[in-house]
Each structure stands twice: as structure tokens, then as C-alpha cells.
């Protein structure tokens with residue numbers, strides 16, 4: 001759903017990134033707090049405009065810190081049960097923990113899902129505790145604590161909507177899975193309910209728009225649309241993982257992997273290799289040793305007038321910068337790797353030799369063929 005982003009630090013060994021869309025939400029929340037929440041309240045009447053904006057921004061940062069705590073709870077629970085976490089990304093609609101694999105038992109799934117909303121609930125309760133202790137003072141603490149308490153409790157409630165891939169949907173899926181012992185059918189049920197909730201939000205939003213509450217209605221409909229999309233997308237993803245699981249790289253990889261010499265010019269590479277073979281990627285060798293990979297992408301960033309003078313060695317991606325897979329790796333992990341690295345192909349390496357290439361296309365035709373045959 002979201003990839004990339006600026007790394008802002010590591011917490012308990014988990015890299016946290018900010019997606020560009022996060023800044024939109026940060027600005028929006030700061031603006032709403034400064035221009036509405038901290039305005040028109042008696043206690044804050046003598047605040048200057050600057051104070052309102054600073055308090056707004058601080059509150060907004062604290063809000064994202066509590067979203068981060070929610071995600072860290074998911075990620076730490078995942079790590080505690082032996083699952084791999086590649087990081088946490090904060091984006092416009094909150095946060096997302098990137099797990100490279102799915103929980104293997106209903107019990108794990110249940111604990112993994114429930115711990116997030118529980119964390120938000122605890123933070124919300126603590127904030128309201130601070131609010132009741134400080135509400136007689138004129139300091140901004142009471143106002144901040146009240147809003148943070150409210151938003152965290154809303155966050156906990158919203159995440160418990162029983163539609164996959166929301167936390168509540170995962171809780172629901174784990175219960176159905178525990179009863180039925182069938183992961184695929186329980187995913188189908190949880191994502192169908194997720195779509196149902198999505199449509200409910202969309203129709204509710206439309207009803208609000210027709211009733212004249214167009215900004216609230218638009219928000220609700222937008223959230224519904226996102227929920228519906230996420231439910232469809234995550235079901236498809238699980239179905240794909242299901243097909244790939246248990247199959248190995250050597251079943252789909254391209255074996256006739258022609259290498260090109262490092263001393264070749266870019267022009268020769270294009271004319272004699274890319275254009276004649278139709279391939280998009282070649283291993284680069286020098287005296288029988290693999291130095292790197294050269295792809296259409298590497299060539300495209302070189303100005304055409306330098307094609308006759310630049311060598312393949314200068315433009316290739318060095319081998320130590322390239323993620324590699326082994327012939328015995330599971331195809332489902334290769335699919336996640338291609339997505340995470342945002343590349344189209346990966347070299348298959350055995351005993352320091354490139355024995356083939358595995359591309360997105362290989363996986364897609366593998367999936368399509370099995371889908372068409374209903375295997």
C-alpha cells in the first residue's frame with residue numbers, strides 16, 4: 001500500500017519511515033487544532049496566534065507518536081512470535097507495520113492484531129487521566145491531553161472495525177480460522193465483511209452529503225472507499241501467496257542467462273544485446289567473475305550522446321548492491337522481495353555464480369496459468 005519514505009530512526013531494532021503523504025496529514029491536523037480546537041475556548045483566549053500553532057504542531061506530533069506506539073506494539077509482538085518485520089511507515093492515514101510473512105496460527109494472529117488497539121486504548125485512558133488531573137489549570141496540557149485521549153480512543157475503536165485488513169478484521173479472521181482451521185475461507189469471510197463495512201461507509205457518506213453535511217460525508221465515503229479497496233487487495237494478495245507458497249525459484253527462473261563483458265560500450269550493449277534478445281537485464285562479467293547487473297533502467301539514465309564512450313562497467317549496478325535469491329528460495333518470499341525492493345528481476349545465485357534470473361513476469365505467468373487451470 002505504501003512503500004518508500006524517509007527513515008527517521010530505529011526503535012527496538014525496527015526502522016521507522018515517513019511517507020511523503022504523512023506531511024499532508026501532519027499539516028492538516030496542526031491547522032485544525034490551531035484554527036479550531038484551540039480557538040474559541042475561554043481558557044486559551046489570551047493565546048497568541050503563534051502559541052496556537054506551536055501547541056497545534058506539538059499535539060499533532062504527539063498524535064503521530066501514539067500512532068507509532070500502536071504500530072510498534074504490532075511489530076514487537078510480531079518479532080516476539082518469530083515473524084520478520086521490515087519496518088513501520090507513517091503515512092496520511094496513520095501507520096502500517098510491514099510484515100514480510102503472515103502469522104502461522106490463529107493464536108498468533110489474534111495476539112498480533114489485538115495488541116495495537118489495546119495500546120491505543122491504554123494511551124487514551126492515560127491521557128484522560130492527565131486531563132482530569134490538570135483540567136483546573138490554564139496550561140495547554142489539559143487541552144492537549146483531552147484531545148489526545150479522545151483521538152486515541154477513536155483510533156482504537158476505528159481499528160476494531162471487523163473488516164480485513166483492519167485489526168478488528170484480523171481478530172475476526174483469527175477467530176473464524178481457529179473454529180474452521182481453514183485460513184483461506186476465513187480470510188474470504190473477513191475480507192467480505194471488510195468490503196461490506198466499506199460500502200456501508202460509502203453509502204453513509206453519500207447520505208450525509210445529500211443531507212448537506214458534505215465535508216463529513218466526503219470523509220466517510222473516502223474512508224469507505226479505502227476500506228473496500230484494502231479488503232479486495234489484501235484478499236488477492238493472500239490468494240497469490242497461497243498459490244506461490246511451497247514452490248521454489250528454480251521452477252520458474254530463466255536459465256539461459258547470457259552475460260555481457262564489462263568492457264562493452266553502452267552502444268554495443270543496446271544494439272547487440274538489448275535490441276536483439278528482447279531481454280531487459282544482463283549479468284556483467286569480467287574474466288569469468290560476475291561484477292554486477294545492467295538493466296534497461298541503467299541505460300535510460302545515460303544521455304544518448306555518451307552511449308559510444310561509456311562502458312557497461314560504469315553504468316551497471318554492482319553485485320553487492322543487488323539483492324539475490326537462491327534456487328531453493330520460496331516463491332512467496334521472492335514476490336515480497338520484488339515488491340519491497342521495487343525491482344522487476346533478481347539474480348538467482350548458487351555458489352557465487354549467477355545460475356539464472358527470476359522476473360516479476362515469471363511469477364505472474366506462473367500465477368495466471370494456475371488461476372486459469374484452477375489448480
Ligand SMILES: [Zn+2]
Pocket residue numbers: 070071074116117159167
Ligand atoms: Zn493496528
